[in-house]
Amino acid sequence: MANKKVVVxxxxxxxxxxxxxxxxxxxxxTVLEKNKDLGGRARQFKAEGFTFDMGxxxxxxxxxxxxxxxxxxxxxxxxxxxxxxxxSYHVLFGKxxxxxxxxxxxxxxxxxxxxxxGSGVQLDKFLEQAAYxxxxxxxxxxxxxxRSLTEFMSVKLLFDMVRMDIFSxxxxxxxxxxxxxxxxxxxxxxxxxxxxxxxxxPALYSLMNYADISLGTxxxxxxxxxxxxxxxxLAEEKGVKFKTDQEVLSVxxxxxxxxRVITKNETYEADVIVSSADxxxxxxxxxxxxxxxxxxxxxxxxxxxxxxxxxxxxVDKRIEGLVHHNLFFDHDFGPHAQEIYETPKWPNEPxxxxxxxxxxxxxxxxxxxxxxxxxxxxAPGLEDNEEIREKYYDLIMDRMEKILxxxxxxxxxxxxxxxxxxxxxxxxxxxxxxxxLANTLKQTAILKPALKNKKLxxxxxxxxxxxxxxxxxxxxxxxxxxxxxxxxxxI
Numbered sequence: 001m002a003n004k005k006v007v008v009x010x011x012x013x014x015x016x017x018x019x020x021x022x023x024x025x026x027x028x029x030t031v032l033e034k035n036k037d038l039g040g041r042a043r044q045f046k047a048e049g050f051t052f053d054m055g056x057x058x059x060x061x062x063x064x065x066x067x068x069x070x071x072x073x074x075x076x077x078x079x080x081x082x083x084x085x086x087x088s089y090h091v092l093f094g095k096x097x098x099x100x101x102x103x104x105x106x107x108x109x110x111x112x113x114x115x116x117x118g119s120g121v122q123l124d125k126f127l128e129q130a131a132y133x134x135x136x137x138x139x140x141x142x143x144x145x146x147r148s149l150t151e152f153m154s155v156k157l158l159f160d161m162v163r164m165d166i167f168s169x170x171x172x173x174x175x176x177x178x179x180x181x182x183x184x185x186x187x188x189x190x191x192x193x194x195x196x197x198x199x200x201x202p203a204l205y206s207l208m209n210y211a212d213i214s215l216g217t218x219x220x221x222x223x224x225x226x227x228x229x230x231x232x233x234l235a236e237e238k239g240v241k242f243k244t245d246q247e248v249l250s251v252x253x254x255x256x257x258x259x260r261v262i263t264k265n266e267t268y269e270a271d272v273i274v275s276s277a278d279x280x281x282x283x284x285x286x287x288x289x290x291x292x293x294x295x296x297x298x299x300x301x302x303x304x305x306x307x308x309x310x311x312x313x314x315v316d317k318r319i320e321g322l323v324h325h326n327l328f329f330d331h332d333f334g335p336h337a338q339e340i341y342e343t344p345k346w347p348n349e350p351x352x353x354x355x356x357x358x359x360x361x362x363x364x365x366x367x368x369x370x371x372x373x374x375x376x377x378x379a380p381g382l383e384d385n386e387e388i389r390e391k392y393y394d395l396i397m398d399r400m401e402k403i404l405x406x407x408x409x410x411x412x413x414x415x416x417x418x419x420x421x422x423x424x425x426x427x428x429x430x431x432x433x434x435x436x437l438a439n440t441l442k443q444t445a446i447l448k449p450a451l452k453n454k455k456l457x458x459x460x461x462x463x464x465x466x467x468x469x470x471x472x473x474x475x476x477x478x479x480x481x482x483x484x485x486x487x488x489x490x491i
Contacts, residue, residue, distance in 0.1 A: 007261045007270040012040025014462040015276030016231040017479020023238035032246040044225035048414045049366040050314040056472050057355045059218040060211045064473040079230025081221040088217040089325035095403050116180035126177045130210035133164045137207050142468035145485050146446045165203030173203035195305035195438020258459045272458045279465035281428035291455045305435035306377040307420050313372040314414030321404030326354040344379030352376040380431035384420035436464025
């Protein structure tokens with residue numbers, strides 16, 4: 001692969017991961033980024049003294065990041081400083097009704113015991129199974145490229161998959177261990193953005209509870225974009241070249257080879273092309289029709305993970321009732337989930353999440369002020385306009401003020417909203433989704449969109465619409481998986 005020209009489309013986590021892996025193997029790698037800033041959905045912007053992470057705000061699965069950097073003989077601490085959050089987060093069920101989720105395991109058990117006697121022992125059993133799923137899932141299954149059934153045809157792996165509860169739901173699994181409604185809602189929270197109701201999400205994903213409770217919630221000093229900065233620096237150390245403001249318009253193909261990537265500004269020759277941009281957009285808009293993996297009917301039948309309505313706020317005061325991560329669960333999740341996954345529409349009584357990184361990091365807001373990120377999950381493909389956004393801004397702010405018992409709205413000095421239309425404009429995101437393809441049983445492993453083009457021998461896909469799925473750690477892993485497949489195919 002030495003001196004092979006590789007073009008990677010997109011500079012999100014998957015694209016950065018693929019680029020660095022292939023550059024480390026001796027390839028001449030160029031990354032083309034549509035926007036002016038690197039990082040994809042994990043971009044950052046600054047306004048009026050505030051620094052806002054635009055997308056991901058939870059740092060879970062720290063071992064995945066360590067493993068990534070160790071691949072190149074580096075450590076996370078070479079690039080950014082991590083801090084474990086304690087409390088991990090707050091769950092607000094109403095005014096003066098808060099679960100303060102501690103980082104310490106014994107304190108966590110004590111919290112559960114107050115809600116449901118005996119639940120501490122049940123937690124041990126629950127986490128023992130979740131740890132097994134995490135070990136096998138994160139360290140084995142997610143690194144499989146999903147190109148053939150034979151990858152899964154071993155007695156041991158099939159036995160492991162049965163033990164990982166792939167064929168039962170997280171809904172029934174959680175209720176085998178806990179009866180208290182608040183504990184159940186706490187345990188189901190991590191799968192909120194996976195793209196299906198708990199009843200339709202495989203129990204395999206209790207591994208997310210292990211990531212949450214056992215491995216902890218962390219924060220990179222300076223914001224989540226520090227991960228991007230670290231990955232870019234490492235990539236540049238390996239020789240990766242970055243070209244921004246280079247929206248890809250088309251790919252020239254000859255025979256069974258993709259030969260050139262054409263942007264609005266330049267043409268790039270390539271021996272190998274990896275698209276970590278939106279898969280559906282690449283497949284349906286960038287590639288010539290005769291070289292597409294799928295048709296419109298296929299994409300319309302996919303179950304997508306949610307979109308999001310996001311507000312970035314600068315507040316001219318400190319908000320006493322918030323910690324770094326806050327889940328506002330003052331309404332039942334059931335109706336909101338139905339309005340995301342089953343009968344898509346703007347929700348009547350939405351749950352929402354508030355991040356206040358200025359509680360941890362004094363570099364992201366001016367002194368005495370608060371940096372606020374509000375996210376409300378919503379169905380993809382909905383109408384999006386300013387009137388709708390303002391309606392939900394008022395609704396969310398009213399509920400925040402009521403639950404926290406303090407004025408906030410009148411102190412907001414900076415405000416920016418972000419939803420479906422922005423995801424489409426910035427990332428060509430299919431139906432304006434925020435998280436990629438839903439993690440349902442029918443969209444797992446080899447049933448996900450293929451990471452390799454079926455008609456072009458040198459064209460690949462990485463990111464949240466292919467294996468292993470949505471989320472920052474899976475996207476990071478996706479890039480490595482694709483890099484290894486490229487090396488296998490071209491050595």
